[in-house]
Amino acid sequence: MAYHWGFAVYDEKGNEVPQIEVAPGTQVTLEILAGASLDHDAHHEMMERTIEAWADNTEYGGKPAMELHELMEEAEAAGLNDHLVTIAAFGVSVLTDHESSEPVRVTFVADQTGTFDIRCMGLCGWGHQFMVLEGGLVVG
Numbered sequence: 001m002a003y004h005w006g007f008a009v010y011d012e013k014g015n016e017v018p019q020i021e022v023a024p025g026t027q028v029t030l031e032i033l034a035g036a037s038l039d040h041d042a043h044h045e046m047m048e049r050t051i052e053a054w055a056d057n058t059e060y061g062g063k064p065a066m067e068l069h070e071l072m073e074e075a076e077a078a079g080l081n082d083h084l085v086t087i088a089a090f091g092v093s094v095l096t097d098h099e100s101s102e103p104v105r106v107t108f109v110a111d112q113t114g115t116f117d118i119r120c121m122g123l124c125g126w127g128h129q130f131m132v133l134e135g136g137l138v139v140g
């Protein structure tokens with residue numbers, strides 16, 4: 001799940017997990033949704049995550065909650081509703097489709113071991129600069 005401005009990761013049973021963990025050599029399929037494709041309540045929950053984690057936090061620009069909310073709404077009003085989900089080491093680069101409730105799928109082979117970041121590489125508004133899940137993929 002890619003939202004303004006972060007990632008939430010779920011296992012194949014739908015349980016939220018802190019990162020994707022796979023054994024070396026695994027063929028990995030990711031199903032990626034945009035927060036903006038969710039129904040109102042679920043979409044709102046994703047926005048709340050950013051506000052809870054980021055409000056007044058200097059690591060994320062030190063914006064107050066109200067302003068963060070406005071910045072997210074501005075991004076959406078400007079049509080910046082998709083995210084380019086990237087795991088550079090594996091050549092993964094997937095643009096979400098916020099107009100569809102079906103996830104975009106990508107498959108790759110986890111042929112390097114280590115810890116890899118999941119990053120948005122598509123301009124998605126003010127918080128884009130902070131949109132990274134550090135160590136979001138662990139192969140080992």
Ligand SMILES: [Cu+2]
Nearest residue numbers: 120122124128
């Ligand atoms: Cu982005």
